[in-house]
Amino acid sequence: MIIDRLYEAVEARGPVCLGLDPTPELLPPGLLSAAGSPAEAYLRFNRAIVDATLDLVACYKVQIAHYEALGVEGMACYRDTLRYIRGRGALVIGDVKRGDIGSTAARYAVAHFEGDFEADFITVNPYFGTDAISPFLPYLERGKKGLFVLIRTSNPSAPELQGFPHLSRPSRFSCHASPVTRHPLYLRVAELVARWGEGFVGTCGYSAIGGVVGATAGDALAQVRRRFPSLFLLVPGYGAQGARGKDVAAAFRDGNGAVVAAARSLIGAHREKPDPERRFPDYAREAVEAMREDIRRWTR
């Protein structure tokens, strides 16, 4: 099963999930001007980063928004980036966060588990409930694909819905402790994700349906890890969003069971360094090594 491959990758190379999320501002200026188009520059950039980091990362994550922003040509670059990664034998998460009614989710499954945009894992949004997940399951049953469902995201406004219902403080006058106050939406989502994943647990002990829990979300990570031991976690928030090794440590069990995603802090490591056009892959490699070491200090 694909989740066993991811588990083995973490065992062999550590838990860094390198985000290939290029923007015009993040590329070395000379690279952008030398290429015929931004999409071409992105592809060259991505290939060089992948070549420089293959032996250091568990997997790659490609955020489709950055490619959609370049239109049809950007989508060709997204396709080519995924193909390149998979062609090198590495695992890739298509960070697409799709979510829709069943008949539409079925088309998203075709889009992202077959054909041009085929990834090994994709991220999905749980807002529609089970209907948004079911159409992906036939692909999981064949053992080839996996999902990461958003549980608790890493952004500042995440609690607005994911922490619902909020009671700003427990009432001193309530006659019994409400179960609701201790059970925000994201824990309900985590429960659903764990249930959806029950039939897809690999030999490694984790399910091919994992969850996304941000490292910037206080004790959410520890809470989800403790309650749902077979949930493999994709942990965003490291680096540019502020989290460090100690903040992601709670995601792990014996150094596995999670990958930690970072993009800007790794692929943008060349900024304000000498000769970025030529040396950006080395800077990315160094940044990945430092991140890996920072996490290892807190998890082994």
Place this chain on the structure above:
Amino acid sequence: MIIDRLYEAVEARGPVCLGLDPTPELLPPGLLSAAGSPAEAYLRFNRAIVDATLDLVACYKVQIAHYEALGVEGMACYRDTLRYIRGRGALVIGDVKRGDIGSTAARYAVAHFEGDFEADFITVNPYFGTDAISPFLPYLERGKKGLFVLIRTSNPSAPELQGFPHLSRPSRFSCHASPVTRHPLYLRVAELVARWGEGFVGTCGYSAIGGVVGATAGDALAQVRRRFPSLFLLVPGYGAQGARGKDVAAAFRDGNGAVVAAARSLIGAHREKPDPERRFPDYAREAVEAMREDIRRWTR
């Protein structure tokens, strides 16, 4: 403002929002085999449907999943479909349901409000909270664009999260009525959407930030309409998903303030009819007329 254009379109032509969601199964078989590729068939199909219905609909809605499923070529067809609709002077909703952290949402804003995939409105997912909405607001401030945020979707499993927290029945022993039991997540989302939209109310009295509320969701539609009078509603669930004119009536105030989306029941109206390859645009036109009349009976 764009919401005034949509309001005027409903006044002039009624509230049908025609969904251009082709699938290989939904196209007249001869059309698919005559075209060089499915994407080419989709584009021919869409153009003919648009030509046949321009004077009958408020707007079109294009569900991007169906195009993503055809890969890069499908994305070119998505681009060309949007361009064709806008080139004919009609309004189009890009049904993309994107949602992500701020820096990523900013790229989705570029992707769907500029360039190849430019739409007049797009649908967005609220799971990330305000951060997922803010990057779109500069486009709204210029008056040219609008959003529809998912509030209560039309699919069977929608209540799993959107109805959270569920208490299966009120406890006979609770010492006070819990405010939480009367306030499911989707009403919290509706409140947020109404607040986000406050600065974007057009002369028609509705905001350029509207909401998606399904017609299959019991009294959710009436509830949201009553509490949030300036929320323009995009109402899915009509037709193939089971809702009829009487089910969508609650979305309207004086025959406006909402558009009702249907796809399969309209663009697939040619199925099991004579000569579908030649006459599918006529069948779609008839189906739109019947839907428009069905809704009118309950709203005027």
